[in-house]
Amino acid sequence: MGGTENSPDRSDDFTGLRAIFLNCTLKRSPELSHTSGLIDLSAGLMRDKGVDVEVVRPIDHPVATGVYPDMTEHGWEEDAWPALFEKIDRADILVIAGPIWLGDNSSVTKRIIERLYAMSGMTNPQGQYIYYGKVGGALISGNEDGIKHCAMNILYSLQHIGVTIPPAADAGWIGEAGPGPSYLDEGSGGPENDFTTRNTAFMTWNLMHLARMLKQAGGIPARGNVPGEWSKEGTSGLDPNPEYR
Structure with a gap:
């Protein structure tokens, strides 16, 4: 049975939610x-529970480098970012996924975070910053140390621009330290690794739970967090927004 006004929805049907995975x-x-x-x-678990899921590889598209919404207005011949x-x-759900290189996130991951930031001055229908009401997570792969470092960078960046982060919102697999098999290589042990599979499942369920809670609640309440109404006292709109936007 679904939840009531005073109890959470505990059903396993998350139909109506949309998720996008950016494979960096x-x-x-x-x-x-x-x-x-x-x-x-x-994504398979989400689809099984009714979520509409799309997976995109940004590397397949000419996403320009920069921190403006459309870089064709700043000297670039083309920019796939506005369409993406x-x-x-x-x-409702945004998952940034990518590999570890030299102990850090890939260059594509960093570019996507910069472009997400480029849109962060936009607002939603309630007047809040555009990412309010979305939930975010991180998936990391590789064969060298750095899962937590990479996930921290992604999750901090997402929450900073307004995305809500649920508990246990990251998972990853790195195998043995140093050169070796990657996740899908034969004999790697990645797909059979209970720790990685469990953490991925926890992240996925928590993303779906929190996304549904926010959607049913109409998002984050628009009180004290609307840039157009900002003031030092939080009571009037007389003072300018301190952001450069």
């Missing part, structure tokens, strides 16, 4: 991406 691999389709193995675990952002804007 450095490999263009159809080249094998080990990050996609983790995405398939999470339309997909993100429609989503």
